[in-house]
Amino acid sequence: MPLLETVGLSKSFDGLRAISNLDVDIEAGSIHGLIGPNGSGKSTFFNLVTGVYQPDPGSKIFFDGHDITRSPSHQIGALGIARTFQLLRLFSEMTVLQNVMVGYHTHVPYGFLSTIFNNSAIIKKDAETTDEMMELLEFIGLADYAGMPASELSGGQRRLLSLGRAMAMRPKLLMLDEPAAGLSPVNVENLLAIVMSLKERFGLTVLIVEHILKVVMETCDTVTVLDYGEKIGEGTPEEVKDDHAVIEAYLGQEMDDDEVRATFDS
Amino acid sequence: MFYRETGQFKTNYQKDQQVFPIAQDRVFVALLLIVAFGVVPFVANEYWLQAILIPFLIFSLAAVGLNLLTGYAGQVSLGTGAFMAVGAYATYKITTNIPEINIIIVFLLSGGIAALVGILFGLPSLRIKGFYLAVATLAAQFFILWLFNKVGWFYNDNPSGTITAPPRTLFGIMISGPRATAEVRYFVALIFLVGFTIVAKNIVRGRIGRSWMAIRDMDIAAEIIGIEPLKTKLMAFAVSSFYCGVAGALSVFVWLGSAETEAFDIFLSFQILFMIIIGGLGSIMGSIVGAAFITLVPIFLTNAPALFGLPISTDLSKHIEEIVFGGLIVYLLIVEPHGFARLWQIGKEKLRQWPFPY
Numbered sequence: 001m002p003l004l005e006t007v008g009l010s011k012s013f014d015g016l017r018a019i020s021n022l023d024v025d026i027e028a029g030s031i032h033g034l035i036g037p038n039g040s041g042k043s044t045f046f047n048l049v050t051g052v053y054q055p056d057p058g059s060k061i062f063f064d065g066h067d068i069t070r071s072p073s074h075q076i077g078a079l080g081i082a083r084t085f086q087l088l089r090l091f092s093e094m095t096v097l098q099n100v101m102v103g104y105h106t107h108v109p110y111g112f113l114s115t116i117f118n119n120s121a122i123i124k125k126d127a128e129t130t131d132e133m134m135e136l137l138e139f140i141g142l143a144d145y146a147g148m149p150a151s152e153l154s155g156g157q158r159r160l161l162s163l164g165r166a167m168a169m170r171p172k173l174l175m176l177d178e179p180a181a182g183l184s185p186v187n188v189e190n191l192l193a194i195v196m197s198l199k200e201r202f203g204l205t206v207l208i209v210e211h212i213l214k215v216v217m218e219t220c221d222t223v224t225v226l227d228y229g230e231k232i233g234e235g236t237p238e239e240v241k242d243d244h245a246v247i248e249a250y251l252g253q254e255m256d257d258d259e260v261r262a263t264f265d266s
Numbered sequence: 267m268f269y270r271e272t273g274q275f276k277t278n279y280q281k282d283q284q285v286f287p288i289a290q291d292r293v294f295v296a297l298l299l300i301v302a303f304g305v306v307p308f309v310a311n312e313y314w315l316q317a318i319l320i321p322f323l324i325f326s327l328a329a330v331g332l333n334l335l336t337g338y339a340g341q342v343s344l345g346t347g348a349f350m351a352v353g354a355y356a357t358y359k360i361t362t363n364i365p366e367i368n369i370i371i372v373f374l375l376s377g378g379i380a381a382l383v384g385i386l387f388g389l390p391s392l393r394i395k396g397f398y399l400a401v402a403t404l405a406a407q408f409f410i411l412w413l414f415n416k417v418g419w420f421y422n423d424n425p426s427g428t429i430t431a432p433p434r435t436l437f438g439i440m441i442s443g444p445r446a447t448a449e450v451r452y453f454v455a456l457i458f459l460v461g462f463t464i465v466a467k468n469i470v471r472g473r474i475g476r477s478w479m480a481i482r483d484m485d486i487a488a489e490i491i492g493i494e495p496l497k498t499k500l501m502a503f504a505v506s507s508f509y510c511g512v513a514g515a516l517s518v519f520v521w522l523g524s525a526e527t528e529a530f531d532i533f534l535s536f537q538i539l540f541m542i543i544i545g546g547l548g549s550i551m552g553s554i555v556g557a558a559f560i561t562l563v564p565i566f567l568t569n570a571p572a573l574f575g576l577p578i579s580t581d582l583s584k585h586i587e588e589i590v591f592g593g594l595i596v597y598l599l600i601v602e603p604h605g606f607a608r609l610w611q612i613g614k615e616k617l618r619q620w621p622f623p624y
Contacts, residue, residue, distance in 0.1 A: 050490050072489075072494075073489040073490050074491075074494045074495075076490075077491055078492045082490075083490060085486075089486060089487040090483075090484065091479060091480050091484055091488070092483055092484075093483050093548070094476070094479050094480070094483060098479070101476055102476050102477065102479075102488070102491060102493070105476070105492055106491075106492040115468060115469055115474050116465050116468060116469060126473075165491070169491060169492065
């Protein structure tokens with residue numbers, strides 16, 4: 001059974017169909033790529049799955065045996081879906097450590113009264129959480145910056161932190177929205193290496209939206225291609241690369257010489 | 267040279283997360299408390315206590331409360347005065363109807379009532395943000411004061427329309443009413459401030475404080491991480507209003523003695539807001555420093571001409587006070603938009619490196 005499954009997923013904004021009738025299965029343990037030209041509905045898909053947008057009637061989203069079609073975002077997060085944002089959306093005034101500790105929130109249940117009186121159990125729990133989070137920061141290479149406000153990190157470090165914050169939620173499914181955008185090739189390699197090792201270590205399933213096709217082709221097991229909100233191709237990276245419809249969406253229609261001449265003459 | 271962590275090793279994160287990780291800070295705060303509890307009440311005269319120190323303590327409490335909401339949870343409120351009024355009127359109603367309940371417990375109950383009212387007027391925060399929310403909380407300010415003015419039940423239908431603090435004792439000592447001494451009332455306000463400041467500090471450095479800050483910094487990301495915006499924002503409104511409610515109750519029962527709704531008008535709300543802006547949003551200590559600045563500086567400015575022997579009439583010195591005070595606020599905000607708390611932080615960094623900044 002797939003970990004995440006959408007059935008007939010649709011979303012329209014004032015009549016504009018951003019996603020129409022999309023069926024996607026994401027197998028547990030796989031790295032799944034989602035590609036498509038600008039405006040093809042990739043980010044809308046993310047927002048629908050994480051509950052930022054409400055899908056149109058008739059759509060269904062299942063995650064790990066739960067129907068999450070109408071669940072609010074915070075419940076979806078607690079079930080085990082974590083995501084990063086294209087624009088990162090870090091908690092900029094909070095320290096690096098606090099950023100990841102917020103990510104761990106759903107795993108530290110304690111009440112209001114015990115917080116007020118700050119009893120020893122809470123202090124102990126907080127210290128344990130800190131230990132665990134420092135370990136995570138160590139893993140992604142940000143441990144040295146733990147006490148620094150997130151706004152003072154460099155661009156690459158922020159991207160790592162947004163990944164760390166998502167990982168702190170101990171998710172089953174990690175959704176990365178253009179993780180490599182704006183990174184230099186060396187940093188992209190580094191980031192992918194970290195994602196791969198996190199996947200191995202925690203048995204993650206990963207969904208990547210990415211513009212840099214090289215990243216998708218090298219890392220993904222399965223790739224889904226969207227265009228105008230519809231699925232136009234799916235398969236292994238090799239299969240997708242040779243798919244006629246995909247080439248058309250990315251590079252435009254193949255024309256023979258006569259057609260080209262006709263286009264220019266008119 | 268003397269202010270640094272050198273030699274103070276932390277062996278676990280528990281110690282690292284202490285309220286004051288540096289030993290010198292702990293000493294400084296301890297000294298401050300010793301002076302506040304052991305020296306001030308025996309040195310200060312009636313005027314100092316009644317006109318300067320007690321209001322400073324009470325406004326500090328309200329400022330800490332507002333800072334929890336605005337500085338930490340990022341929800342701007344202009345209803346502080348009204349929430350303080352709720353606390354004051356609730357205390358009046360409860361203690362005049364059921365005099366048997368200990369007045370301290372009544373203060374806390376009234377804080378609870380203010381918290382409920384705060385939750386009610388916090389509901390719009392789920393939909394509106396920033397300036398728009400500030401305008402929505404103005405509704406609370408005007409509606410609540412209008413209600414307390416209009417409906418006689420709130421002031422027991424007495425003809426003057428004011429609420430008056432009845433004599434109430436704690437352990438046989440008069441702490442409220444006309445016969446309570448200024449020293450005792452000072453102690454009551456001080457104990458409340460210290461106790462609630464510690465609680466506030468515990469809240470903001472724990473999980474709840476982090477969820478408030480997450481909502482403040484980036485609400486969409488916070489929600490996807492599993493923080494419920496509804497619960498988190500309303501909790502911030504409740505806690506903040508609780509603090510304001512207790513401060514309002516104290517302002518009538520251990521400071522003014524009697525009050526009308528005018529004591530809690532929009533200017534009070536603005537004053538408390540200025541305190542946290544000048545002190546530093548998102549800083550507990552900053553709230554108290556800001557309250558000190560806003561309450562103490564005007565008093566100093568009013569008395570300064572007389573102090574230096576300048577022959578200036580009182581109304582002129584009052585005008586000068588307003589000009590200088592306004593100018594000071596503008597100057598401070600230009601020099602350091604993040605308030606005294608940031609100045610203090612920068613000062614500490616400098617002190618740590620002194621005298622070898624490289």
